[in-house]
Amino acid sequence: MRPPKRPIHAVIVWIRRQPPKVKAFLAVVSGMAALVLLRAIVHDHDNLFVAAEAVHAIGISVLIYKLMKEKTCAGISLKTQELTAIFLAVRLYCSFVMEYDIHTLLDSATLVTTLWVIYMIRFKLKSTYMEDKDNFPIYYVLVPCAVLALFVHPSTSHYIFNRISWALCVYLEAISVLPQLRVMQNTKIVEPFTAHYVFALGIARFLSCAHWVLQVLDSRGHLLTALGYGLWPSFVLISEVVQTFILADFCYYYVKSVVGGQLVLRLPSGVV
8 A cells, every 4th residue: 555645745746747837827926925924024134135145155065065075076066166256255345345244254254165165176176076067158157247247237326346346246146056057957967965055055045035025125115226226226136036046946856856855866858
């Protein structure tokens, strides 16, 4: 006699059988429900941004554990780590010249650990680096973000270089994960520690997006005018939404894999 399916497993099976439009609708509804829940239980929405950076730091810690325990960097994108280091360094510079708070401390810790991961991949574990799979050209990310930052940046009273730098780190953060997704797309099999790291990125991106959306709602749109005028306020929100949806598909398969008790995540064709 077959044991009864757990309710969450039955829900996942039902969702998997739905057409793409229904899945997209369910994803939007789930995101809105999560925002409503966060708005109800988190009174200071600045804590969401702190939580996002803390979750990102936890994800990096998972990578460090993988590198130290398994002595391999297979499945990890060096280019995503380098892009992460770039936007963190730029954001740290902006923090020092524009503001100095707990975000600066969290970014500093995350940058140090990211640089350590880069060092391990480039030198200590170079023989296990899957360079042929990590084939997303890094300039496909850097050049468009730099050009966009030149034309769309804050209109605050800060120096023009600082405003462009601020915009650059926002745009880079939004799509810095693309090389990592390319690696997973090429391999189709994601080992546990790398999957945990990418899932942590997805959670961090969602919390960051929730922070901005709830701040705009709470201020009744005044936050957008405080950021400046022109296209910049809209592009900030678009960047937050984009970086959330880029990882949404992976997070779905991650949860499905964990619920199914699978240690290794196998991605179907067309995912990421």
